[in-house]
Amino acid sequence: MTSAPKAAPQTAPQTTLETILRARHSCRAYRQAPVAPTLIEQAVATAARAPSWCNAQPWQLLITRQPETARLAKALHAHAQSAQMQPDLPWPESYSGPYKARRFDYGMQLYDAAAIARDDKEARTAQMLENFRFFGAPHMALITSPRELGAYGALDCGGFVTAFCAALTEAGLGSIPQAAPAGYAPFLRAWFGLPEERLILCTIAFGYSDTSAPINSFRTPRAAPDNLIDWR
Ligand SMILES: Cc1cc2nc3c(=O)[nH]c(=O)nc-3n(C[C@H](O)[C@H](O)[C@H](O)COP(=O)(O)O)c2cc1C
Secondary structure, three states: OOOOOOOOOOOOOOHHHHHHHHHOOEOOOEOOOOOOHHHHHHHHHHHOOOOOHHHOOOOEEEEEOOOHHHHHHHHHHHHHOOOOOOOOOOOOOOOOHHHHHHHHHHHHHHHHHOOOOOOOHHHHHHHHHHHHHHHHOOEEEEEEEEHHHHHHHHHHHHHHHHHHHHHHHHOOOEEEEEOHHHHHHHHHHHHHOOOOOEEEEEEEEEEOEOOOOHHHOOOOOOOOHHHHOOOO
16 A cells, blocks of 8 residues: 655755766666565655656556566567567657757667667667567566556656666666567567556666676767757
């Protein structure tokens, strides 16, 4: 059941949040060591402090451990070679203007870090397919939201996902939110026996980062506040 937490002390160092958010990045190579369940539960409890409309807390997590993560990764990776994507939430229609440019730049950073040439389609496809192996992470969290809450349930879950990744960073863990596996929503729904009324939003692969892996070496830039704020 729920428990009302005590108010956090107002004297918490102001730099803590910034330090954690700046340290967090998408991790795409992992060590095999499992994460202690208590550490995972602590990160979930921290992330669950995220706000949600009416405090509905629509997020539910399905978390895998080994050998289940590897069993799912093998089956999903094989499935992704031939099946059509069918996400519960429609994929973005397009990326234009600054979104297109940022997406392109991120792709260049990723393939440069992986030493994949621009015209090497085979290597790019193989790297993309690593999504379905959860980049070798020992754990995967599948995030679902009640269908009846629609876009606002997904909005609430987005906040939870960010907070969860931040909490995992604080615990010394690597993580990556992934939309790609949610593209095979019917497969995941059948695999886990999830009802139609749970929308499959994304997965989060997590575990101890392989910090020596070149693919974990790049950091993505962010637009400055001037580009984000429209003062009135
Ligand atoms: C909702 C969401 C879905 C994402 N899906 C994927 C994905 O399918 N595959 C992937 O490699 N990265 C995915 N990412 C990670 C983004 O590429 C990454 O957050 C972005 O490039 C910024 O880099 P950073 O996380 O290292 O700061 C996703 C991130 C979010 C928030």
